[in-house]
Amino acid sequence: MSDIFPKWTNRLPLKIAIGAVLIGGALTAGTTYYFTPKYTRVGYQPIQPISFSHEIHAAQLGIDCRYCHNGVEKSWYSNIPAASTCMNCHNQVAKDSPKLELVRESALNGKLISWVQVHKTPDYVYFNHSVHVNRGVSCVKCHGQVNHAEEVRHEKPLSMTFCLECHRDPAKHLRDPKDVYNLDLKISDVEQEKMGTKFVHDWKVNASQNCSACHR
Amino acid sequence: MRYFLLGFVLLCVLVVSVAGFRGSTSRKPPIEVFPDMDRQLKLRPQTDASFFEDGRSSRLHVPGTVARGSHFEGTPFNTGLIPGTTNGVDVIPVPVTRQMMQRGQERFQISCLPCHGALGDGNGITKKYGMAVVANLHDARIVKLPDGEIFNVITYGRGLMGAYGSNVTVEDRWAIIAYVRALQRSRLASVNDVPAEMQSMFKK
Known part of the structure; x- marks a missing residue:
């Protein structure tokens, strides 16, 4: 055996x-x-048809986000500016630059510029920009310091956990509405907690954790 | 066992070397595990839509139509004009409130400041980069301009200034005008506009 x-x-x-x-x-x-x-998403930095620099326009020149993304406070969607918005300055500034060839063409005859969307939620997620920016959620919370980006890069995961972190405890993230577009603002944790708690109370913030808040 | 361990370690190294680490920069679009749910058969704004001839998913206005909720009546509020004429209305056709003034300041600083400057004197940041002729909003010519004319300059542009009609809403245009008037007033004020008890401060 x-x-x-x-x-x-x-x-x-x-x-x-x-x-x-x-x-x-x-x-x-x-x-x-x-x-x-x-x-899967963080670090995505596609090559765009035009090498637009947020660092130059937003950080160095100090142009407000809403000069170009003018729909962000009114719409669920934060728009890419029309070529005519670019041409408001670029009809004089760097007006013959070869980098702006596509913009000029678009402004002239409506040809589309195929920007590559970087920050994209799945189609079953209904994220609304206007309700967030109008209630003290800064751009920087989801887009990182895009104002210093030479090329836009996906900095935050934008996963469901990421959304819920804030929805479970909005006091840690809300700021004064006038500072929403100030992406360089540094707030200490203590100050944030104090300010955030006040905003949550004053504005009766009820960040929903119900599935149907985002999924429809 | 030895071969198994060796193989296991090699496999781990292989996976990490192929897949890399979190947050490394990539030019390739993100991986989507169930793309049929992530990307549904619906159009998102400002994406390519081959269904339409011009490829726009966000449709342009059909000529001769107005969008729901948009301002379309030929009232002075919407056009800035005295009805039946091409002349601008003299004063803002709505009551100016403190709230409106603050809104105007905010909107001015978003849309006008890059060229006209925070003070409205035409010394915006763009001047350094070749924007040669930017109107000084304190020019007597502009101070005397009826409010409705300024409204139309904002809406349709003038000279080298582009049209801001699609970027700034009708309400905001009037708010900006109210704020521009306040800016102008700040430079045209005399000592008599200051409350009597404070005038001595300026009379040195």
């Missing part, structure tokens, strides 16, 4: 167990690390 199972088989169950733990652990770790927008 002793020949049926050789001696090394005595340690087989232990080896199988170790193998299972390693493989299971690696799969879990890999899924947690990779199967999330923190990996």
